Amino acid sequence: MGKKVTVVGAGFYGSTTAQRLAEYDIFETVVLTDILEGRPAGLALDLNQSRAVEGFETKVVGATTGTDGSGYEAIEGSDVVVVTAGFPRKPGMSRMDLLEVNAKIVRQVAENIAKYAPNAVVIVVSNPVDEMTALxxxxxxxxxxRVFGQAGVLDTARFTNFIAETLAVPVKSVEALTLGSHGDTMVPVPSKCKVNxxxxxxxxxxxxxxxxxxxxRNGGAEVNNLLKTGSAFYAPSAAAARMAKAVAEDSGAVMPVCAWVDGEYxxxxxxxxxxxxxGATGLKKIVETDLTDTEVAGLKEAAEAVRAKQADVANL
Incomplete structure (x- = not known):
């Protein structure tokens, strides 16, 4: 039986993630869900019609879901579920401004994942991502x-791009890394950044x-302010899809993710x-890397900032 991946939320982020996952051609099925009647089915139809041009066989299925849990049977047996559901930021909003409104959505989605895809690995991208992952x-x-969040792959990609553009070198010649939280307490790790x-x-x-x-650190807000009508989705979807691919292929790829830390650093x-x-079980292990004292201090500061907010989400 082939692999099945679900993307919850068919906005720009979710639909682009579904497209990338389908085009990898490593899944039998990509399921795209949304609460907007017809939208996921329409996108699925459109994506399936691109298969002959792009040369992939993965079948895309669209399902409308209700807040009462209806429609979620479409995700049954998913190996991976990417959660993009929730409201995106508008210009001037911080990720934290989304906390309460998105907590209700993410909780409801998570409960339905547990019901219909009890063995899935869950990748959370809804903002504020550190808190939504905990929730x-x-x-x-x-x-x-089996539950982790996407931030570091995206932030690292942004950092890499800025370094490459500043030095006028190919992107692939740059190695960069960001840790910490997605937002104000992000910890870029210059000591681990190399060019050629x-x-x-x-x-x-x-x-x-x-x-x-x-x-x-302000990469998302910069895109946001230029778009005016929503938030970034090309780079974020690339990051989320790459994480889902690592799970599906059990690749053991090492990447920066929002993970449960228990003693590391x-x-x-x-x-x-x-x-x-x-890998296939989700997070196989945390890879501790040599950091400078300043970077470790930044990581601890990020941990405390996130810890305070994560304690709040349990009641949302």
Whole structure:
């Protein structure tokens, strides 16, 4: 039996993620769900009609779901579920402004995942992602290794792009890394950044690196303010799809994700952006990397900021 992946939420983020997953041609089925009647079915029809051109066989299925749990039977037996449901940010909004409104949506989605896809690995991308990941784990009651969030892959991609553009080098020559939370306490890790194997600090002055760190931290808001009608989805969907692919292929790929940290870096009991090995069971293990004292301090600061908010979500 082939693999099945579900994307919950058929907005720009969800539909683009479904497209990327279908075009990988590694799944038998991609299910796209939404509460807007007809939208997921229409997108599925459209995506299926692109198969002959793009040369993939994956079947896309659209399902309308209700807040009463109707329609969720379409996700039955999914190996991976990507949760994009919720409201995107509007210009001037922080990710935190979405906390209460999206908590209700994510809780309801998570409960239906637990009901219909009890063995799935869940990848959360709804904002604020660190808090929504914690909430999804509480609501599904899945083991913590099977619920993680997407942030680091996206933030690292943004950081990589800014470095490549600033130095006018190919993107693939840049190695970068961001940890911590998705937002104000993001911890870009300049000590792990290299260009063609050379430390970034040899190629760029510290103040310029710091400028790119700030630009990365505000990467989503910058896109948001330009679009005016929604938030980023091309880079975010690329990141989410790549994580789902690592699960489906049991690849053991190491990538920065929002994972349950239990003792690593001296931090415990919180969902936080760290490097982890990803496979069929979800999070196989957290990969501790050598960080500078400043970077570890940043990570601990991020952990405390997120911990306070994650404690609140249990009651939302």
């Amino acid at each position: 999804a784990q509480i609501a599904t009651q899945f083991p913590k290794n 194997g050379k430390p970034l600090s040899d190629l760029m002055p510290a103040d310029k690196i710091e400028e790119l760190v700030v630009k990365t 001296g931090i415990s009991g919180v969902y936080l952006g760290v490097l982890a090995e990803i």
